[in-house]
Amino acid sequence: MGATVSWPSFAFMHVVVLLLCLGSGFPYVACSFLGGNETDRLALLAFKAEITTDIFGALNTWNESIPFCQWLGVTELRLHNNSLSQPIPPEIGRLQRLQGLYLGNNSFSGEIPPNISACTNLVSLELFGNRLVGKISVELGSLFKLEVLHIAENELTGGIPSVFANLSSLIHLNMAANRIGGNIPFALGQLTNLEVLILGENRLVGTIPLSIFNLSSISRFNVITNQIRGSLPSELGNTLPNLQFLEVGMNLLSGPIPVSISNATKLLHIGLVSNRFSGKVPPFEKLHDLRRLILAQNRLGIGEADDLSFLTSLTNTTNMTNLNLGENNFGGMLTDTISNLSTNLRRLNLRRNKIVGSIPTGIGNLVNLQALGLSGNHFTSNIPADLRKLEKLQILSLSSNNLYGEIPLMFGNLTLLTVLSISQNRFHGSIPSSIGKCKMLEELGLDRNNLTGTIPREVMSLSSLLYINISQNNLTGSLPVEVGNLRNVEELDVSENMLVGNVPSDLGSCVKLRLLYMEGNKFWGILPSTLSNLRGIEELDLSQNNFSGQIPGYLPDFVFLRKLNLSFNDFEGVVPKGGIFGNATAVFISGNKKLCGGIADLQLKSCNLSKGLKKGRFTLTLKLIISVGFGLLGLTLVLCFLYLWWSRKTTKVSSFKILGNSFMKLSYQSLHKATDSFSPANLIGMGSFGSVYKGFIDQGKKVVAVKVLNLNFRGAAKSFIAECKALKSIKHRNLVKVLTACSSIDFQGNDFKALVYEFMVNGSLEEWLHQNGNEDDGHNESRNLSLLQRLNIAIDVASALDYLHHHCLKPIVHCDLKPSNVLLDDEMVGHVGDFGLARFLPEEHWQSNSIGIRGSVGYAAPEYGMGNEVSTFGDVYSYGILILEIFIGKRPTDITFNDSVTLHNFAKIALPEQGASIADPTLFQQSENGEVSSGINNTTNHNSIEGQRIEECLISILKLGITCSEELMRDRPAMNEVVAQLNVIKNALLGDITAL
Ligand SMILES: *[C@@H]1O[C@H](CO)[C@@H](O)[C@H](O)[C@H]1NC(C)=O
Ligand SMILES: *[C@@H]1O[C@H](CO)[C@@H](O)[C@H](O)[C@H]1NC(C)=O
16 A cells, blocks of 8 residues: 555554444444445545554454454544644545544644535534644535534634534534634524534634524533623523523623523523623522632622622522632622622632721631632721631732731631731731741731731741741841741842841841842841852842941852842942942942942942952951961962863863852862762762762751762763753752852862752652662652642643743753652752753754763653754653653653553553553552542542542643653643643642632
């Protein structure tokens, strides 16, 4: 057979699976019942001719010697969930007995072949999730038997053909997520059997034709995210009695919500978010099944007292989980009616309305609430004591109201809180130390109140905090030394209080700080040298305090600093010129009378040189030289000479220059000492490029990882330079932080190159996933990663790659992503390390003859093997393999895999039916109390709900792994899309709590 087109081989493993799945009964019987027809036989042979490899002999039955009606797929062709990427073969049109054609979730390209219309027996046509383009052929209108037409998620253009009105059997029409424009044709109103009509995420304009609202069989109507105008007809609830899902969010719809809506008693979901609906909200009396009422971001309510009276009508909707009225015009009071709402309510959002009066006590009855948003209203009251009953609360936002009284102690009981914001109110009294019991707290906003007293140590000890704002209060006392425990804090704002004392040197432990605001207090003294650790800082405001001493020498080295305010203090001496001090618009230093020098733009008096020397940093150096004496100077000279002599023989590239001057410098000697003479006891890893040792620097106080490059290995020197280059310009919380590089000579006079990193206490992901067979160390049990931990690590790694690919000056390709290069810190946060193969884009092509330069076997993208140039999509491939490995627990190099059955194919075949069954069995090991180790905080009577969520999560993530590791580069998503998807998956797993 003159076979030309290459259908990826795994498509046919599907055929095999299908053959097995369908068993030997049904298709054969159906076929023989229908009788043979030469036309069909030729069509199938033509179809087969498109196939080059038949790895399992799956199609052996498709030959001349066996009656063709025993061939597969005569009445049904199921090729969904593959990577088939060519146009749909026109031979399809010859399979005239075909009743079901399932090609969803492939990469079929080109147009929908018009001659599909010859398959007049088609009942189901599923082409969703491909790359189909062009207009929808009007010929499809002749498929009179069609009941299901699912062409969502393609790139189809043009309009909805009016001839679809002829598809009189149609029950399910889904065209979502294409680029379909124009109006919704009036003629669709003739589809009287239609139950599901999904047109969302297109470019539809105009109004919804009234004829649609007369399709009484409709249960799901979805037109979200289009540009549809007009209003909903007043009779909607009477004409659509079967409606369950009304999804019209994100359009330009206006007018009132029809009063008749309460007659559509089967409604489960009303989604009107982000339109221009206005007027009073009608009662929903008879909607007993309603689960979600999403009215946010409209113009609903008329700002009057009884705006929220419709809430009374919801007291019988006992399954309600989500009520979102945020960002409207609702006025009046929130009455105690709220206490009669369903206790199933998980999320209640009323923020940014005009609600007055007090927060009703009865809100405490909604015991399953996970998120409560009342911010941006005119509430005037205390925080009701009953709020303490909301033990499942994770997000509580009461900011921007007129709330008063003391901050209640009960927040200490709400231990699941991740967000607590009461800022911009009139609270007084002190900050209760009990907040320190909220060990999950990530965001704490207490700013802009009248709080007094000192900052409780307990609150400053919450290492979970990412954001803390206590500014604009009347707080006194000093900044507690416990501030050093805020190891994850990225933003700390204590400005405009009455705080005093020195800045604790422990603040230097908050190495993730990006924004630090301390202005407008009474802090004094010299800034501690430990602040030199805050290398990630972006904004630093110390203005309007009484700080004194020199401007610290490390500030010019803070490469991410974009705003520095030191004004109105008592700093003295020379203003540096380097780093941020070179930019007069980013540095504020006025009001410090004793400062001099700096760049001309700062307009300071020049420093008298001799005075400057005495006062300046040079003093130290001078003293040192004088006191130690000239002997040492001589020795230094000799060492320098020796160094120069040796370094002439070695590479001319200085690592320090490459790394820039923001890194500390360590000598060979100090590394030798730090690693106890590179003793085997300190060896923690070995790879082709070198060995990694654990070391102790700073008098043994700081643990580091020292990678010594094996310079005998070809490419090692290049790899060193690559890594230095890459690390110089990047910084992200999910990348392993490099502390310094050392390019030197060892005691034998050999070239010595090493990189010094932050030490990652929990080792590599590789060790956690596969435990290296160290069964005897007794730690196996604790080494099982929970589902949530795995998901978090997957997100960490994706975030790092997204940063490298999309947020650096030039895109950086890591080129060697694998579990051994993902390191875990003390909190199991994933950090991507080892940039030995990293490439900047665009760059001259990497010589493809370099050994091992294409990454590691099993993780390297297939196109690298074919001499293609390095691209970010190569990393996406490795990432896909990595997440399959994380959740399936098998290496891509596992002995059960070979050239044709890869980890990718293995996962692909299993989904979705056996999704969870291929997952790593250790994920399902029961803990003592019988719970699956999902790592999710126990929220409700979970078993079935949580189990289902876990299963869904696993399936979604495996699907993502499969897409990322597609064979064809263009079928893989970009890392920013991956991160977005992962967050959706995580939210779904956690019960969608964070998207309030
Ligand atoms: C096979 O069926 C098609 C369509 O029903 C018909 O046009 C054709 O003549 C048949 N061929 C044979 C050989 O029976
Ligand atoms: C709701 O249905 C009832 C009975 O069919 C009808 O009498 C009533 O007028 C309807 N309500 C509205 C607002 O259309």
